[in-house]
Amino acid sequence: MNASAESQARTRFFARALGPFLVIVDVTAVARASDMQALLSQFEANSMWAFVSGAFILLFGLIMVAAHQYWTGAPAIIVSSLGWLIVLRGLLLVAFPRAFVAVANSMIGAQGWWVSLCIVFALVGLYLTYVGWAPASRRPASHPATAVPDLPRAA
Template sequence: MTDLLATVFGIYMIAAGLGLAIDRQRALKIIDEFEAQPALTYFGGAVMTLAGAALVLTHNIWQGWPAIMVTLIGWGCLIEGVLFLTVPTQFMGAIKKFMPSSTIMLVFAIFAIVLGAALIWL
């Protein structure tokens, strides 16, 4: 199961990282629209919470770097979802502090691409 999840997350991270690197302004628009729609913020938080909980409950493995990465992604998803459900305004404010910096966004995009590739091929 670890290999399957690592590959799925890797594909997503490469695609999302490339999208962010290519069009950083789009990422800013997405965040603004996500924040402006409370129902969307709630729904996104609910989906992340459910997905994160499912991952944590089925894949909470702390041995071997691919398994640890998948587990950390699950925990991250769960925590992010809970934050979107409980303190969406404060959480979006924290996210937006990093977004205006083109350099930080590019570093994040490159990190996502490299981590995604590592999850697929290592």
């Protein structure tokens, strides 16, 4: 497998997982917009949640960044960018949980912006789902010409 085929395969792999995840989480968050303030208050009430969830988010983001270092083509750029955003989110949750909660509170307070951002990420998720699950374009494999064909000799 050449480098281009490997990068496309990894991008499709991550797109298959990230696409549906983004769609499901963002659509659910918009549908449960009225519950988000209560969920954030409960999350903020126990600092253990921020640390534990941040550690797992950070680990997942670092795995994504380590496994997907490709920046050619829109799907690859989106996947790599999401990996770095996940690393940043995990780092903020582990190292600066109060700052993360303050930003989350301000986002939920500006519900129009927050819902718009969720819709944008859901659309990105739909795009990644398509990229990841649509049949890959198949190019005919080129076979090198051999000097001696497998034909019987006439004489």
